[in-house]
Amino acid sequence: MMDALKALSSWAIPAAVAAIPLIGWLRGVRVYEVFCQGAKEGFRTAVAIIPYLIAMFVAIGVFRSSGAFDILAESLARASALLGAHPEVLPPEVLPLAVLRPLSGSGALGYLAELLKEKGPDSLAGLIASTMQGSTETTFYILTVYFGAVGVTRPRHSVATGLLADFAGFAASVYFVHRLLIGG
Amino acid sequence: MNLVWTALIVAGVGFAIVQGETGGERVTQGIVNGAKDAVSFAFGLLGIIAFWSGMMRVAEEAGVARFVGRLLYPLIRLLFPGIPKDHPANASITMALTANLLGLGNASTPLGLKAMEDLARLNRNPGVASNAMCTFLALTTSSLTLIPGTVIAVRAAAGSSSPAAIVGSTIAATFVSTLVAILVDRLLRRPEGGSR
Numbered sequence: 001m002m003d004a005l006k007a008l009s010s011w012a013i014p015a016a017v018a019a020i021p022l023i024g025w026l027r028g029v030r031v032y033e034v035f036c037q038g039a040k041e042g043f044r045t046a047v048a049i050i051p052y053l054i055a056m057f058v059a060i061g062v063f064r065s066s067g068a069f070d071i072l073a074e075s076l077a078r079a080s081a082l083l084g085a086h087p088e089v090l091p092p093e094v095l096p097l098a099v100l101r102p103l104s105g106s107g108a109l110g111y112l113a114e115l116l117k118e119k120g121p122d123s124l125a126g127l128i129a130s131t132m133q134g135s136t137e138t139t140f141y142i143l144t145v146y147f148g149a150v151g152v153t154r155p156r157h158s159v160a161t162g163l164l165a166d167f168a169g170f171a172a173s174v175y176f177v178h179r180l181l182i183g184g
Numbered sequence: 185m186n187l188v189w190t191a192l193i194v195a196g197v198g199f200a201i202v203q204g205e206t207g208g209e210r211v212t213q214g215i216v217n218g219a220k221d222a223v224s225f226a227f228g229l230l231g232i233i234a235f236w237s238g239m240m241r242v243a244e245e246a247g248v249a250r251f252v253g254r255l256l257y258p259l260i261r262l263l264f265p266g267i268p269k270d271h272p273a274n275a276s277i278t279m280a281l282t283a284n285l286l287g288l289g290n291a292s293t294p295l296g297l298k299a300m301e302d303l304a305r306l307n308r309n310p311g312v313a314s315n316a317m318c319t320f321l322a323l324t325t326s327s328l329t330l331i332p333g334t335v336i337a338v339r340a341a342a343g344s345s346s347p348a349a350i351v352g353s354t355i356a357a358t359f360v361s362t363l364v365a366i367l368v369d370r371l372l373r374r375p376e377g378g379s380r
Contacts, residue, residue: 009286009331020239024246031242038241042234045297046226053222059189061218062196065210067203113338121344130339130350134332135357139325142296143185146321149297150304153311155185157372158318162325164368169326169361176353 045149052148056140060103073099090174091125093118097132098170102163105138127181131173136166229293236294240276249275263323263366264316266306273302277320284324287331296324308376315376319369326365329358 024031063069073096080095081087093115101108112133119125139162147155196214200207243249253260253274260267260274267273276299283292299320307314313321332354339347 005286005331009288009333012282012286013288013291017239020243020246020248023248024242027246029242029245031246034242034245035238037238039234039238041241042237042294042297043230045237045301046230046233049297050223050226053226054219055189057222057225058215058218059192059196061214061221062211063192064196065214065217066196066200066207067210068196068199071199109334109338112335113342116339116342116344121339121342122346122349126339126342126344127350127353130332130335131353131357133338134329134335134350134354135327136361137325137327140188142325143321145293146296146300146324147313147317150300150307150317151311152304152313152317153185154313155321156313156318157369157374158313158321158325159185159188160372161318161322161365161368165322165326165361165365168364169357172357172360173353176356177350180353180356181349 048151049145049148052144056144060107060140064104064107069099070096088124089178091119091128093125094129094132094174097129098166101132101136101170102139102166105141108133108138124177124182127177128174131177132170135173136169139163139166232290233294233297236291237298240279240295240298243275244272252278263319266316267303268306271302271306273299273306273316276302280320281323281328285328285330287329287333292324296320315373318373319366322365322369323362326362327358328362330355 021031021035024034076095076099077092080090080092097108097111097115100111112129115129116126121127121130139159143155143158143162147153197211200211240249243252249272250270253270253272256278257269257274260277261269264273264277267277276295280292280295280299283295300317303314303317303320304310306316332351335350335354336347339350
């Protein structure tokens, strides 16, 4: 099952990239010209998202470089201990990841790598953190880029939706690691 | 978004003030690096975004897009009421979600942007997210994925005895978060301005 999925995932793009022009050519589409026209539009899209990316990257850069992020993560860990979360159920080291994950993809990946090195990839904290990283996305980055590409500045309820889904993903990560991997 | 953005910056600078001089220097460096990273990031994406835009244009002209769009049309109609049958958005949404599912990171963003552009053409209030856009982003940010490839690689690099052990728990967790995303999106959704 896993092997079939891996094969599908490594051949999906080459297959699509070969099939699309071939079918186009067989149907008499001027594939080269059409491709370049489409690519020109994509070029404009990539440039259009730059202001939005700058706004988001700078804000996150300020928040992280000032140390405000570390304080937030630390107080979360302390709050969870106060609320009675047992470290054998919810290791405090995974909480900073939950804060970082929606904000910065590369930051979260760096934190995960550090955590795996320190705690071990097969420890409880390592398993939960790995599951968190894999099961959610960098919500703010996606909102920034996707809305930026079409010039939307009022995202309505999608910020709340994305963050609630992230939170659900984190809670589910803790639950399923215990349920499926630890056997508790 | 206005609140989040202001809060991130003001909280960061406020915290830096408490720390004194070094805090100010670090924040200034954070601003410079953030701005630089944003541009290099966009340029890093530029090539692959242009490539997939070109490919999708060929797929549209060849009728491949229409075929792909019809494959999952019943599901898409359920999630995105209001997208006409045979609209290019059906195909781009299908392809973007498939790329997510297969963990094809560098194809999913370009295809997702294509889907957003197709949805923008159906949007009656430019500048304001449509319901369909919100639903699409709910699905994208909750990232329904089958193969967490990057995480497996990081775990292997850290010397895990079984790097892929987290595949099951990841699929279960991502399923829950996507389900929550769809439900919350439905609950918070309001009729859009203008008649549909």
